[in-house]
Amino acid sequence: MPQQLIKVRPTKIELVKLKRRLSLAQRVQKIVKDRLSILTMEFLQAARETVEAKKKLVDELSQAYKALSIATGYHGYIALEKELIATETDVKVTAGLRNIAGVRIPCFELRENGRSMRGYSLVDTSSWLDRAAQLSEKSLEAIVELAELQRGLELLGMEINRTKRITNALEYIIIPSLQATINYLTMKFEERDREEKTRLKRVKVLLARA
Amino acid sequence: MPESWLGEEKQSPYDRMLQECLRGELKVVNAGLPRNQKPLTGLLDEEYPQVVCSDGSAHLFKRKELEYLASILDSNEQKALLLPMLIELTGNEAQAAVICAGEQEGKVVSKILDMPVIYEKGRITLYKPQLALLRKKLKTTTQYVFSPKIVQ
Numbered sequence: 001m002p003q004q005l006i007k008v009r010p011t012k013i014e015l016v017k018l019k020r021r022l023s024l025a026q027r028v029q030k031i032v033k034d035r036l037s038i039l040t041m042e043f044l045q046a047a048r049e050t051v052e053a054k055k056k057l058v059d060e061l062s063q064a065y066k067a068l069s070i071a072t073g074y075h076g077y078i079a080l081e082k083e084l085i086a087t088e089t090d091v092k093v094t095a096g097l098r099n100i101a102g103v104r105i106p107c108f109e110l111r112e113n114g115r116s117m118r119g120y121s122l123v124d125t126s127s128w129l130d131r132a133a134q135l136s137e138k139s140l141e142a143i144v145e146l147a148e149l150q151r152g153l154e155l156l157g158m159e160i161n162r163t164k165r166i167t168n169a170l171e172y173i174i175i176p177s178l179q180a181t182i183n184y185l186t187m188k189f190e191e192r193d194r195e196e197k198t199r200l201k202r203v204k205v206l207l208a209r210a
Numbered sequence: 211m212p213e214s215w216l217g218e219e220k221q222s223p224y225d226r227m228l229q230e231c232l233r234g235e236l237k238v239v240n241a242g243l244p245r246n247q248k249p250l251t252g253l254l255d256e257e258y259p260q261v262v263c264s265d266g267s268a269h270l271f272k273r274k275e276l277e278y279l280a281s282i283l284d285s286n287e288q289k290a291l292l293l294p295m296l297i298e299l300t301g302n303e304a305q306a307a308v309i310c311a312g313e314q315e316g317k318v319v320s321k322i323l324d325m326p327v328i329y330e331k332g333r334i335t336l337y338k339p340q341l342a343l344l345r346k347k348l349k350t351t352t353q354y355v356f357s358p359k360i361v362q
Contacts, residue, residue: 006224021228028232031356034299035239038354041342049346096270098350099242099263107270107350166231174228 004182015185022178029170036163038101043156050149057142064135071128083120084165087133092152093144105152110144239356241265247292252277261294262269269294272350279351281323285312294353297341298333306341307333309355324348 008014072080092111097104120129220272230322245259259271271293280288295318296309308319310332321332322344327334336344345352 003346022225024228024232027226028235031232031235031239035235036301041338042345045342045346094258094270095259096258097267098269099353101354101356102238102241104242104267108273109274184340195269198263 002192004031005048005062005184006177006181008181008185010185010188012189014190015182017176018182018185022175022182023177025170025178029167030207032163032167032170035101036160037165039156041158041162042100043153043160044155045151046136050146050153053142053146057139057146060135060139060142064132064139067128067135071126071132074128083125083129087120091140100156102157105155106148108140108144108148150190235264236356239354241267242353243296243355244268244269244294244353246326247294250276250288250293251285251292252282252289254280268348269353272337275348275351279318280348282318283314287312287317290314291318293351295348296353296355297336297344297352298357300357304338305335305337307335308344308352318348319344 008018032040075083095110096107099105099108192201241264243284244265245264246261248259248261254276259273259276260268261271263269274292279291279293283291290312291314292311295315298307298309300307308315310316310329313329316327316329316334319336321335323340
């Protein structure tokens with residue numbers, strides 16, 4: 001693809017400026033490329049983990065529902081509802097941010113509520129209900145983990161897109177056009193030098209003849 | 211008029227754009243650097259273990275990771291291990307280096323990678339797949355540093 005030349009005056013000062021600009025653009029490109037490779041690595045990692053977390057969540061939820069339906073069958077719907085009425089608790093999640101190469105990603109961690117008992121009577125219920133409660137708690141952890149991973153994946157994806165645009169602009173437009181302009185100016189100066197030399201030779205011959 | 215203003219006026223918009231881009235990128239990539247690192251023992255005692263980053267935001271540590279690190283190290287090493295551990299990117303796309311203050315970082319990295327590691331001038335060199343493995347285990351307790359060597 002022919003590179004577009006930057007409109008500059010063909011002077012030595014402009015050439016020096018262009019060379020400085022080129023080195024600056026190459027420095028920016030280096031940083032952006034490094035950042036892009038790190039973001040891509042983290043994105044792939046997050047994608048793999050998201051798939052695993054989703055699978056884990058589906059498994060755990062299906063196990064929890066299965067256990068709950070067994071407990072319901074054992075105790076009866078009304079008796080179970082009566083027992084579970086007092087078991088509602090707030091879920092405590094610590095939320096914060098972590099930074100991956102300039103991208104702020106949410107970080108969630110489920111905190112234990114500090115209650116040793118689940119709130120229902122152990123005398124009136126069976127171990128089926130304990131199992132259902134245990135599995136539900138486990139799936140809650142998986143939900144929080146998946147929420148963190150999924151949001152992280154989205155944010156990383158958006159940042160990769162943005163960084164890729166900058167990298168492409170630098171790699172395919174800015175740096176090649178600077179290089180092409182520098183080459184053009186260098187050739188122009190060389191051509192000028194050659195013309196000057198020829199002119200001087202011609203003047204010398206004319207003077208020698210006179 | 212101050213000299214810096216005159217200097218900026220002399221710059222073409224093109225140069226200014228590139229300069230801004232470079233400044234912005236450096237600022238963004240190193241925004242997550244901690245103002246100061248904290249020892250593992252101190253973090254374990256905190257209710258919300260976190261450090262303040264250079265941009266003023268807080269970087270939260272996951273308690274699970276801290277407990278995992280505590281399980282690897284003895285009490286003296288826990289005091290000496292400063293978190294977050296810094297991973298330096300030096301412009302070589304295939305490699306990175308973990309900055310070590312002592313042997314405890316090496317012990318952690320070695321345990322996670324399940325292989326012996328070599329210190330060289332206070333750094334442990336890692337290849338990309340090893341880096342991915344380390345980051346998978348220690349998401350919040352490690353942090354990337356974009357070394358100034360990249361921009362030289």
